[in-house]
Amino acid sequence: MQRVVIVGGTHGNELGGIYLHKLWQTPPAEWSQLPFSVESCLANPGATQACRRYLDQDLNRSFVPTDLNNPDLAAYEAQRAKVLSARLGGADFLFDLHNTTSNMGVTLILSRPDALDDPLTRQLCSHLAQDPEVRIYFNPSPPEHSPYLPSVAQRDITVEVGPMAHGTLNASLFFKTRETIEKALAFLADWHTDKSQPAEQGLTYYHHIENVDYPRSSEGDLAGMVHPHLQSRDFEPLNPGEPLFITFSGETIAYQGSETVWPVFINEQAYYEKHFAMSLARKVTQRL
Amino acid sequence: MQRVVIVGGTHGNELGGIYLHKLWQTPPAEWSQLPFSVESCLANPGATQACRRYLDQDLNRSFVPTDLNNPDLAAYEAQRAKVLSARLGGADFLFDLHNTTSNMGVTLILSRPDALDDPLTRQLCSHLAQDPEVRIYFNPSPPEHSPYLPSVAQRDITVEVGPMAHGTLNASLFFKTRETIEKALAFLADWHTDKSQPAEQGLTYYHHIENVDYPRSSEGDLAGMVHPHLQSRDFEPLNPGEPLFITFSGETIAYQGSETVWPVFINEQAYYEKHFAMSLARKVTQRL
Numbered sequence: 001m002q003r004v005v006i007v008g009g010t011h012g013n014e015l016g017g018i019y020l021h022k023l024w025q026t027p028p029a030e031w032s033q034l035p036f037s038v039e040s041c042l043a044n045p046g047a048t049q050a051c052r053r054y055l056d057q058d059l060n061r062s063f064v065p066t067d068l069n070n071p072d073l074a075a076y077e078a079q080r081a082k083v084l085s086a087r088l089g090g091a092d093f094l095f096d097l098h099n100t101t102s103n104m105g106v107t108l109i110l111s112r113p114d115a116l117d118d119p120l121t122r123q124l125c126s127h128l129a130q131d132p133e134v135r136i137y138f139n140p141s142p143p144e145h146s147p148y149l150p151s152v153a154q155r156d157i158t159v160e161v162g163p164m165a166h167g168t169l170n171a172s173l174f175f176k177t178r179e180t181i182e183k184a185l186a187f188l189a190d191w192h193t194d195k196s197q198p199a200e201q202g203l204t205y206y207h208h209i210e211n212v213d214y215p216r217s218s219e220g221d222l223a224g225m226v227h228p229h230l231q232s233r234d235f236e237p238l239n240p241g242e243p244l245f246i247t248f249s250g251e252t253i254a255y256q257g258s259e260t261v262w263p264v265f266i267n268e269q270a271y272y273e274k275h276f277a278m279s280l281a282r283k284v285t286q287r288l
Numbered sequence: 289m290q291r292v293v294i295v296g297g298t299h300g301n302e303l304g305g306i307y308l309h310k311l312w313q314t315p316p317a318e319w320s321q322l323p324f325s326v327e328s329c330l331a332n333p334g335a336t337q338a339c340r341r342y343l344d345q346d347l348n349r350s351f352v353p354t355d356l357n358n359p360d361l362a363a364y365e366a367q368r369a370k371v372l373s374a375r376l377g378g379a380d381f382l383f384d385l386h387n388t389t390s391n392m393g394v395t396l397i398l399s400r401p402d403a404l405d406d407p408l409t410r411q412l413c414s415h416l417a418q419d420p421e422v423r424i425y426f427n428p429s430p431p432e433h434s435p436y437l438p439s440v441a442q443r444d445i446t447v448e449v450g451p452m453a454h455g456t457l458n459a460s461l462f463f464k465t466r467e468t469i470e471k472a473l474a475f476l477a478d479w480h481t482d483k484s485q486p487a488e489q490g491l492t493y494y495h496h497i498e499n500v501d502y503p504r505s506s507e508g509d510l511a512g513m514v515h516p517h518l519q520s521r522d523f524e525p526l527n528p529g530e531p532l533f534i535t536f537s538g539e540t541i542a543y544q545g546s547e548t549v550w551p552v553f554i555n556e557q558a559y560y561e562k563h564f565a566m567s568l569a570r571k572v573t574q575r576l
Contacts, residue, residue, distance in 0.1 A: 019510070227459060269456045270455075
């Protein structure tokens, strides 16, 4: 392990990572004691300046390898993806800092199919998830199709922190994110020098099943909202027959699935345009 | 009283009023029983389409009379203000529905200097504020300088509802807003037919003192956040010496004022660009 990168501002209105980047432009003294280099990177300066998620297209959907190799793609983020891929490609570990309007605490998102089989990633996540506010969400995407920024590195974790309205800062979540990264860097240093304790007692994670759209009218307009009973209940079990949505006139729409699921990204602002009201996951606990 | 107007979407990313407008495009059957006309109006269709607060400039700062009379102002919202002023001018009562990322519950904002002396406005607010989730915020602006949309009507209340991230819906707040408007219409009908009960036992309201900016660097950049102790504590007392902000490196900045104040609009997203971290108000209770 030689090079660790911390990325903020992949989405230009998620201010937690953006202001951590500003803080870390003066590297903390402790970083110079680490047995690897650490650098902080602002991913989308144009969108950050505009305080918008993106200018032309979602940067965190712009890293599909065929797109990176297509010189004809001229959108701001398509070009930015090429620049970042060249700059960050090959980094040993990359943390990509995000915020969400969903009540997700600190969620470590793993998107490589083999992430949980990789001893370092697995041990690091297990170490961080000893904190009950930290959870692991496994949403695998084949590397040849992965659209995500952190896929350019050798290993990565997307750190999703909320609830926080985009374009705002929340001090508690800001410091919680900083603490999470500090803990991760300390663990990586111990791992690097063989001092890490493989203290894993087993691992609980949430395995992505599917995304669920809002109810819609025949014209495709929103026809309802997340039900009040479900709002802010990310990572809590949802059983068949329990309330999922409510229409604008007040009719409850129940969850029709056949198994208990654990919703995440409930009512995330940026996913309205992607037609996701939430994602459903299965809770998995692996014993050693 | 002949004409009541309910306005949504003055800001195009405040979805509560926008989806109430969609609901009310089919007027509720009860409205036809009222002794006055009720119409619902979508104020900023362009910004609503883009799901942004505004396209060119804040519509709710575009109603200064000299601007309405200036044909050279060609921004989208400058023109929209003229159209709305012609369409809505002279309405007897106007409710303008807004959402905020601040924890303000249902806040009735009064911006006419004489609003609290007007028996109808006063009695209506007193009636609605019997609900402990409903509060009155008095922020007077001289009519000749008032930039606010509802200033075009004879009487008005801005209904500010939160906390809700812009670009999202929250079902509980959606139905709470609908209930507030239904109660207000019922009260206006009773007033119109002399059936209203002047049950006012006194009135508590929050009188605007000043807006407070975030701490800033010498270059004008944000240098801190709302302190965790103050976050979401809208309408709670803030005493001299208590935490106000916290810097990115973790230093607390205390409130330096000489009197207890009641902050509102704490950490509202749209006010970052206006350089307001919050507004401070004085709590006033008038006995009859």
